[in-house]
Amino acid sequence: MARSLTPLVGREHEVALLRDRWAQVQAGRGHIVVLSGEAGIGKSRLVQVVKDEIIGAAALRIEYRCSPYHQHSPLYPVITHLERALAWRQDDTSEDKLRKLEEALRPYPLPLVEMVPLLATLLSLPFPEDRYPPLILTPQRQKQKTLEGLLTWLLALTEQQPVLFVVEDLHWIDPSTLEFLTLLVEQGPTARLLTLLTCRPEFQSPWGLRTHLTPIALQRLPQPQAETMVARVTGGKALPPEVIAQIVAKTDGVPLFVEELTKTVLESGLLRETEGSYEQTAPFCPHWPFPPRCTTRSWPGWIAWRQSKRWPNWGPSWDAPSHMRCSRL
Numbered sequence: 001m002a003r004s005l006t007p008l009v010g011r012e013h014e015v016a017l018l019r020d021r022w023a024q025v026q027a028g029r030g031h032i033v034v035l036s037g038e039a040g041i042g043k044s045r046l047v048q049v050v051k052d053e054i055i056g057a058a059a060l061r062i063e064y065r066c067s068p069y070h071q072h073s074p075l076y077p078v079i080t081h082l083e084r085a086l087a088w089r090q091d092d093t094s095e096d097k098l099r100k101l102e103e104a105l106r107p108y109p110l111p112l113v114e115m116v117p118l119l120a121t122l123l124s125l126p127f128p129e130d131r132y133p134p135l136i137l138t139p140q141r142q143k144q145k146t147l148e149g150l151l152t153w154l155l156a157l158t159e160q161q162p163v164l165f166v167v168e169d170l171h172w173i174d175p176s177t178l179e180f181l182t183l184l185v186e187q188g189p190t191a192r193l194l195t196l197l198t199c200r201p202e203f204q205s206p207w208g209l210r211t212h213l214t215p216i217a218l219q220r221l222p223q224p225q226a227e228t229m230v231a232r233v234t235g236g237k238a239l240p241p242e243v244i245a246q247i248v249a250k251t252d253g254v255p256l257f258v259e260e261l262t263k264t265v266l267e268s269g270l271l272r273e274t275e276g277s278y279e280q281t282a283p284f285c286p287h288w289p290f291p292p293r294c295t296t297r298s299w300p301g302w303i304a305w306r307q308s309k310r311w312p313n314w315g316p317s318w319d320a321p322s323h324m325r326c327s328r329l
């Protein structure tokens, strides 16, 4: 989320819970929080709050991101994280990359002679067999040892400072990364480690109830908070009450939709900005700027389409899909 964020609305209870879990972690009681909720409900926004406002600079952050395109690539989130964390560059030679891997491991009490071949293999990096023995393991055993090595490394990091370990979008996780998380859930409670996992409701947590695991299910924003969010997106400038009511009704408390629809309304060319407010200058069309139906299923396409457009000069040449064109203009 590189663009500027809408200031946080609501979520006081969730933020308080996360603060409490971080305090526990700092006292040496590791914890796992599973943040679940539908697309656009604000899972990543809360992760951002933890990073910006809760953990502070003294903690290390490690972030894995699952991807819908790599659900069948074993350990894809681990590999992409390591490539970023090791600061591998495109013009690095294999020796450069190996050196960076060795330097990253060296500060910790880890058996390099085992770890380097395992991680180099994971990262498809050749390693010199005169310095490291080749791996003579079954694929299953090699995976097991890689996962154990990764966990040992993660726990070694927590000896030096508290760690925030985020894994985003578990509904797209591959089975091997899930196995890694299961190892962590089983072994992590004594480390200074806050594991923050996000997922949509379709992800079934395989870990059951545990004292060191807190599930947080994010609900839609109630109407007054949705109204507040509209005001935050407009930067505090008032919209006509009936426009606010339409936005709130169409978006049904999903923050992403509130943001996108409010921006669409502001960019529609049908409002004039004055010093303290926006005034409507022309009637809205049947399907524009409000889309005909707002459901989780129909919105992603609408939002992607909206985000690909720029409408400062909205007018006759504008290329909206025909069902959104307004015959009155």
Ligand SMILES: Nc1ncnc2c1ncn2[C@@H]1O[C@H](COP(=O)(O)OP(=O)(O)O)[C@@H](O)[C@H]1O
Binding pocket: 005, 006, 007, 008, 009, 010, 011, 037, 038, 039, 040, 041, 042, 043, 044, 045, 046, 229, 255, 256, 259
């Ligand atoms: N409580 C909130 N207050 C303000 N903005 C929010 C809130 N929740 C979500 N948002 C915004 O809504 C958008 C979607 O939220 P995001 O965290 O990306 O959803 P998710 O990760 O659940 O799909 C983001 O732009 C985010 O900043």
Ligand SMILES: [Mg+2]
Binding pocket: 043, 044, 045, 168, 198
């Ligand atoms: Mg997200």
